[in-house]
Amino acid sequence: MKxxxxxxxxxxxxxxxxxxxxxxxxxxxxxxxxxxxRELTKAGLTDILGESGESNVQGEVQKKLDVFADQHFIKAxxxxxxxxxxxxxxxxxxxxxxxxxxxxxxxxxxxxxLDGSSNIEVNVPVGSIFSVYQRISPVGTRATIEDLLQPxxxxxxxxxxxxxxxxxxxxxxxxxxxxxxYDPSVGLFLLSHPDMKIPEYGAMYSINEANYIYFPEGxxxxxxxxxxxxxxxxxxxxxxxxxxxxxxxxxxxxxGGIYIYPGTEKNPxxxxxxxxxxxxxxxxxxxxxxxxxxxxxxxxxxKPKSLHQRVPFFTGSVLMVDKAMEFMSLFLENSGRPKGIxxxxxxxxxxxx
Ligand code: P6P
Numbered sequence: 001m002k003x004x005x006x007x008x009x010x011x012x013x014x015x016x017x018x019x020x021x022x023x024x025x026x027x028x029x030x031x032x033x034x035x036x037x038r039e040l041t042k043a044g045l046t047d048i049l050g051e052s053g054e055s056n057v058q059g060e061v062q063k064k065l066d067v068f069a070d071q072h073f074i075k076a077x078x079x080x081x082x083x084x085x086x087x088x089x090x091x092x093x094x095x096x097x098x099x100x101x102x103x104x105x106x107x108x109x110x111x112x113x114l115d116g117s118s119n120i121e122v123n124v125p126v127g128s129i130f131s132v133y134q135r136i137s138p139v140g141t142r143a144t145i146e147d148l149l150q151p152x153x154x155x156x157x158x159x160x161x162x163x164x165x166x167x168x169x170x171x172x173x174x175x176x177x178x179x180x181x182y183d184p185s186v187g188l189f190l191l192s193h194p195d196m197k198i199p200e201y202g203a204m205y206s207i208n209e210a211n212y213i214y215f216p217e218g219x220x221x222x223x224x225x226x227x228x229x230x231x232x233x234x235x236x237x238x239x240x241x242x243x244x245x246x247x248x249x250x251x252x253x254x255x256g257g258i259y260i261y262p263g264t265e266k267n268p269x270x271x272x273x274x275x276x277x278x279x280x281x282x283x284x285x286x287x288x289x290x291x292x293x294x295x296x297x298x299x300x301x302x303k304p305k306s307l308h309q310r311v312p313f314f315t316g317s318v319l320m321v322d323k324a325m326e327f328m329s330l331f332l333e334n335s336g337r338p339k340g341i342x343x344x345x346x347x348x349x350x351x352x353x
Contacts, residue, residue, distance in 0.1 A: 001190040001191060001192070002190065002191040003188050003189065003190060003191075004026070004027075004030060004169065004180050004188070004189040004190075004191070005023065005027065007178065007180075007191050008022075008023045008026060009023070011173075011175070021082045021105075021106055021107075022082070022107075022156070022157075022173075024080050024081075024082050025077075025080060025082040025083060025107055025109075025132065025157075026157065026171070027080070028076045028077050028079070028080030028082065028083070029073070029076065029077070029109075029130055029159070030169060030189055031076045032069075032072045032073040032075070032076035032077075032128075033128060033161040033167070033169065033182075034182070034187060035072045035076075036065075036068070036069045036072060036073075036113070036114065036128060036161075036163070037161075037163055037167045037182060037184075039065060039068055039069075040065065040120070040126070040163045052064045052066065052067045054067070056089060056090045056091070056092075057089070057090075057091065057092040057308050058089065058273075058308070060118075065114055065117055065120055066090055066113065066114050066117045067090065069090075069113035069114040069117075069128065070088050070089075070090040070091065070111075070113040070114075072113075073086075073088070073111050073113050073128070073130075074086055074088070074095055077109055078097060078102060081101050081102060081104065081105060082105045082106060082107055083097075083102070083105045083107050083108065083109050084096070084097055084102055084103055084104075084105035084106075084107070084108060084135055084142075084143040084147075085097065085105075085108040085109075085135070085143035085147055085148060086108070086109050086110070086111060087108075087109075087110045087111075087148050087275055087276065087307045088110075088111050088112075088113060088276070089111070089112040089113065089115075089273060089276055089277075089308075090113055094143075094145070094148055094307060096142055096143050097142075097143075098142050100140075103139075103140055103141060103142060103143075104139055104140055105135070105139075106134055106135060106139060107132050107133065107134060107135065107156070108132075108133050108135050108143055108147045108148055109130055109131065109132055109133075110130070110131040110133075110148065110275040110276040110279070110280070111128065111129065111130045111131075111276055112127075112128065112129040112130075112273070112276040112277055113128055114126055114127075114128060115127045115128065115129055115160075115244065115245055115246055115277065116242075116243060116244030116245060116246065116247065118243070119242070119243060119244050124242060124243065124244060124247070125162055125163060125164035125165075125242065125244055125246070125247040126163055126244055126246070126247070127160050127161060127162045127163065127244060127245070127246025127247065127250075128160065128161045128163075128246075129158075129159075129160045129245075129246060129276055129277055129280050129281065130157075130158065130159055130160070130276070130280060131152075131155055131157075131158045131275065131276055131279050131280035131283070132155060132156050132157040132158065133147065133148075133150050133154055133155060133156060134154075134156050135147045136150070145307075148275070148307060149303075149304045149305075149306075149307070150304070151279075151300060151301060151302060151303050151304065152274075152278075152279035152280075152282055152283060152299055152300030152301070152302070153300045153301060155174075155279060155280070155283050155300075156173065156174070157171060157172065157173045157174075158171065158172055158279065158280035158281075158283040158284055159171025159172065159280065159284070160246045160249075160250070160280065160281065160284070161246075162246045162247060162250045164247060164250070166181050166182065167181070167182040167184075168180065168181050168182065168192070168193075168250070169182070169189050170193070170196065170250065170253070170284065171284070172283060172284050172287040172288075174283075174287065175287075176195050176196075176287055176288075177195070177196040177197075177253075177284055177287045177288040178191060178193065178194055178195065178196065179191075179192055179193025179194075179196055180192060180193075181193075196253055196254075196288050197288050197289045198252065198253055198256060198285065198288045198289055198290035198316060198317055198318070199255065199256030199317055200256070200289065200317055200318050200319050201256055201317050201319045201320060202252060202255055202256020202257035202258070202316065202317045202320060203236045203237055203238055203255075203256070203257070204237070204238055204239070204240050204251065204252060204255065204256070204257030204258070205223070205226050205237060205238075205239055205257060205258050205260070205320070206239070206240055206241045206242075206248040206251075206252070206257060206258065206259040206260065206316075207219070207223065207239070207241060207259070207260040207261070207262075208241055208243070208261075209223065209239070209241075211264050214264035214265040214266055214340075215262055215264060215340065216262055216263065216264075216295070216328065216331065216338035216339060216340045217331035217338065217339035217340040218295070218324070218327040218328035218329070218330060218331040218332075218338055218339070218340075219260065219262045219295075219324070219327070219328070220340065221327045221330070221331060222260075222323065222324045222327040222328075225323070225327065226239075240257070245259070245261075245272065245277060245281065246281075249281055249284075249285075249315065249316070252290075252315075252316040252317065253284075253288060253290075256316070256317045256320075257316050257317060257320065258314065258315070258316035258317060258320040258321055258324060259313070259314075259315050259316050260313070260314050260324065261312065261313045262295060262312045262313075262314070263295075263312040263338065265340070267310070269309075269310040269311055269312065270310055270311060270312040270313060271310060272310060272311065272313045273308055273309065273310060273311075274299070274302060274304055274309045274310070274311045275304055275307060275308070275309070277313070278292065278299050278311050278313045278315075279299065279300060281313075281315060282298075282299040282300055282313075282315060283300060285315045285316065286300065289318065290315065290316055290317055290318055290321070291314075291315065291316070291317075291318045291321040291322070292313070292314070292315040292321070293314050293315075293321060293325060294311050294312045294313065294314070295312050295314050295324070295325060295328040295338065296325065296328060296329070299311065299313070299315070314328075
């Protein structure tokens with residue numbers, strides 16, 4: 001079995017910027033992942049469960065493990081010296097290092113340190129998600145907000161760690177997707193899933209149907225399409241929704257399927273964050289032969305306007321995402337907005353908009 005570092009060194013020639021710094025950065029991320037994994041596996045036994053008493057920028061109550069994971073990813077990236085700035089789901093403001101060592105870092109990182117953490121106390125898989133960009137601002141200076149607001153097409157790497165029945169690192173540097181399973185007995189990530197590809201079709205759709213009445217008409221019609229068992233084609237759809245993006249997406253990576261978190265009447269831009277959820281997962285999806293859109297356009301081409309910007313998210317098997325997009329395009333208002341999505345703004349008479 002090939003270790004992660006052996007794999008990166010072997011691929012070094014294929015990755016133009018895979019200098020030692022890049023290998024170091026990926027290694028820094030895995031150090032934090034190992035520490036988070038250790039705490040997760042004993043979460044039920046130590047006083048690490050429960051709430052930190054704080055809330056994050058999402059307004060979500062932070063679990064103690066959220067804060068723990070955030071602190072360790074930031075510490076690992078700072079100690080490694082390759083990263084000059086971080087945007088994290090857990091922090092309102094970006095971390096922009098101003099020590100000389102860190103300002104020489106070539107990369108900036110967007111992270112969701114512990115996605116799906118509300119599932120921890122019920123022992124459901126959670127994940128960490130990361131997205132890596134080369135900085136735009138000069139090396140040796142303090143990073144700027146422009147370094148962090150780059151579109152997804154500029155990512156140099158993206159990955160997730162899924163803390164499930166086994167802990168896996170899945171990542172891409174734009175040359176395909178590879179999966180590594182963690183062996184705690186030796187403390188190493190070992191290549192277990194080389195050159196991962198999402199099946200172009202699958203039988204699973206993942207969406208929180210409790211929000212059905214608030215979905216755009218196109219999403220409702222797509223769900224109905226999945227549920228209609230057409231005897232001639234015998235479409236064998238099932239629905240699986242874990243409530244943990246990384247776990248739902250990883251299943252779709254292996255078996256095929258679609259994950260949808262659409263805009264709703266209450267939240268027209270949906271729930272998921274562009275920088276540290278949709279861009280990295282979308283990069284992996286595309287590199288594995290899948291697709292990632294907001295229902296209409298490619299996620300990776302969206303120019304971020306703010307660090308914690310939300311976007312509707314449709315990702316997974318290419319033919320399933322295409323079918324869902326077909327329904328989204330069929331049901332549009334004259335304004336071009338998806339039918340069935342309203343917000344206070346667009347409810348106002350036209351002259352006020
Ligand atoms: P809901 C977790 O909070 C998360 O960001 C994703 O991991 C997950 O797919 C989604 O939100 C669950 O959201 O509204 O269905 O509970």
